[in-house]
Amino acid sequence: MCAKHQVVKTLLWDFHVKELNASMGEFGGWEVPMIYTGIMKEHMIVRTDCGIFDVSHMGRIKVTGPDVIPFLQKIYTKDISKTKDYWMSGPTLALNEHARVKDDEMPYKISDEEWLIIANAPYREKMLKHYDKVIKENGFKVKVEDLTFKLAMIAVQGPKTVEVFEKMGAGRVDDLHTLQFRMNEEIAGKKVFLISRSGWTGEDGFEIWAEPKAMVEIYRALLKAGAKPVGTVCRDTLRIEMGFVLGGHEYEEDPTKFPPANSLRYGMGAIDWDKHGFIGEEALRAYRREGVRWIRVGIRMRKKHARAILRFGYPLYIEDQYAGWVTSGTYSPYLKRSVGQAYIDARYAIFGDFVEVEIRGKRYEGRILDFPLIPGRPVVK
Amino acid sequence: MSVVEFEVAGKKYLAKTDVRYTKTDEWAKKEDNKVREGITDYAQKELKDIVGIELPEVGAEVKKGEVIGALESVKATADLYAAVSGKVVEVNERLLEEPELLNKDPYGEGWILVIEMADPKEFDELLTPEAYVEMHKKAGH
Numbered sequence: 001m002c003a004k005h006q007v008v009k010t011l012l013w014d015f016h017v018k019e020l021n022a023s024m025g026e027f028g029g030w031e032v033p034m035i036y037t038g039i040m041k042e043h044m045i046v047r048t049d050c051g052i053f054d055v056s057h058m059g060r061i062k063v064t065g066p067d068v069i070p071f072l073q074k075i076y077t078k079d080i081s082k083t084k085d086y087w088m089s090g091p092t093l094a095l096n097e098h099a100r101v102k103d104d105e106m107p108y109k110i111s112d113e114e115w116l117i118i119a120n121a122p123y124r125e126k127m128l129k130h131y132d133k134v135i136k137e138n139g140f141k142v143k144v145e146d147l148t149f150k151l152a153m154i155a156v157q158g159p160k161t162v163e164v165f166e167k168m169g170a171g172r173v174d175d176l177h178t179l180q181f182r183m184n185e186e187i188a189g190k191k192v193f194l195i196s197r198s199g200w201t202g203e204d205g206f207e208i209w210a211e212p213k214a215m216v217e218i219y220r221a222l223l224k225a226g227a228k229p230v231g232t233v234c235r236d237t238l239r240i241e242m243g244f245v246l247g248g249h250e251y252e253e254d255p256t257k258f259p260p261a262n263s264l265r266y267g268m269g270a271i272d273w274d275k276h277g278f279i280g281e282e283a284l285r286a287y288r289r290e291g292v293r294w295i296r297v298g299i300r301m302r303k304k305h306a307r308a309i310l311r312f313g314y315p316l317y318i319e320d321q322y323a324g325w326v327t328s329g330t331y332s333p334y335l336k337r338s339v340g341q342a343y344i345d346a347r348y349a350i351f352g353d354f355v356e357v358e359i360r361g362k363r364y365e366g367r368i369l370d371f372p373l374i375p376g377r378p379v380v381k
Numbered sequence: 382m383s384v385v386e387f388e389v390a391g392k393k394y395l396a397k398t399d400v401r402y403t404k405t406d407e408w409a410k411k412e413d414n415k416v417r418e419g420i421t422d423y424a425q426k427e428l429k430d431i432v433g434i435e436l437p438e439v440g441a442e443v444k445k446g447e448v449i450g451a452l453e454s455v456k457a458t459a460d461l462y463a464a465v466s467g468k469v470v471e472v473n474e475r476l477l478e479e480p481e482l483l484n485k486d487p488y489g490e491g492w493i494l495v496i497e498m499a500d501p502k503e504f505d506e507l508l509t510p511e512a513y514v515e516m517h518k519k520a521g522h
Contacts, residue, residue, distance in 0.1 A: 023429075035429060038429075038430055039429060039430040039455045040430050040432070040455070233429075233455060233456060237455060307432065307433035307434070307453065307477060307480060308433065309432060309433045309453040309458070311458060330432075330455060331432035331433065331453070331455065338432075338433070360435065360451060
């Protein structure tokens with residue numbers, strides 16, 4: 001017998017299947033829209049136009065109470081005391097005691113005593129248990145409420161997103177700065193719980209949380225204004241180009257299989273070294289002091305190997321010496337090249353140098369690069 | 382056109398009636414003592430966007446059912462199996478630059494290779510179009 005495996009349908013399931021003819025599939029215990037019109041096509045819609053992702057599978061958790069700030073400071077590597085009201089703190093990491101990443105999450109500050117957290121879908125339940133444990137162990141006065149099954153969430157992404165919002169008469173939204181959010185406003189005549197200027201694609205865009213019924217109406221209005229549905233598969237190809245990390249590929253909790261958080265080079269201020277007292281700090285500082293063995297880098301395959309696709313676990317070689325392994329890979333329709341992410345031995349982590357990747361017994365050459373792997377995206381204020 | 386449409390779990394697929402099939406979703410077309418091979422419409426729809434292919438070398442001796450190449454889709458790598466035993470006499474090098482032909486025209490411009498058969502009887506052992514469609518309909522239940 002197989003282990004009991006429950007799959008939850010996204011809150012917008014009917015809409016995707018009956019109206020948008022989506023090809024559905026499983027991600028992180030959820031049945032989500034994988035593809036609508038074609039992965040590469042959808043990828044380029046996000047890079048050049050405006051696409052709508054259903055991201056209702058993402059864990060959305062509300063934490064309230066007088067001890068929320070000490071609670072969040074205990075969980076995360078970032079100093080969230082610097083975050084202002086109605087701003088997201090920027091992505092940060094929740095570690096275990098081995099300095100391995102439990103989840104990379106995004107805290108949203110409404111007020112000192114009221115915050116929202118976005119957790120990755122595959123880790124939501126694990127993290128809820130972790131929060132409870134931390135609250136109990138420290139006697140924190142914090143209430144945790146899971147909003148995941150109440151609110152749908154979409155990410156509208158791409159250089160033409162502001163244009164689309166204007167066209168649908170959404171009201172003023174482009175005054176929001178990157179990582180800023182507002183709550184309880186109307187878009188397309190429907191009440192939304194939250195709108196933020198954010199995403200996970202490297203492009204400009206907004207993320208909206210709303211009740212499922214209202215969300216379908218907002219989705220329809222966005223389509224009418226020229227946005228196009230884009231699926232979960234191209235979220236992966238987009239994030240690989242940008243150098244964003246994914247659990248199970250670039251990080252996991254097991255210290256025998258994955259390097260510590262230092263090796264991720266997560267960036268975006270996810271770790272604050274001035275901060276003290278968070279879970280995993282001791283191990284994280286020890287790795288910082290002693291140095292890390294592995295460094296996460298980007299790889300862009302040479303033009304003649306443009307179609308040699310990198311997959312998790314493929315070994316890397318330099319001058320016949322084992323030098324690391326691939327963590328993610330895809331074909332970048334933007335660069336028309338095979339690209340990927342890898343952990344490389346720190347001694348060989350020289351940007352611009354070449355590395356060989358072994359694919360089914362043959363070696364193919366690529367260049368070691370920093371992220372993002374695509375030319376700089378327009379910076380939004 | 383010599384094509385039939387069949388449905389599995391609500392999705393529609395095309396099968397050609399003038400070719401034979403493997404259980405691993407390759408088609409094989411007899412051309413005198415040679416066999417032209419490619420992947421079926423079902424295979425390309427399952428794989429979705431195909432972005433790369435690894436072809437065998439011309440001149441390679443292959444055995445029926447043996448892995449002779451790989452198809453890279455955005456989501457996964459799939460093996461390509463030899464439909465019959467023999468010598469590879471031609472490969473479709475265009476696919477190296479335009480693997481999307483495998484999605485666009487799997488029975489036509491997306492052909493993969495031609496094998497000179499070592500034992501022509503092997504071709505007759507391949508699935509008939511009816512048996513191929515039946516196999517998928519059964520598996521879909």
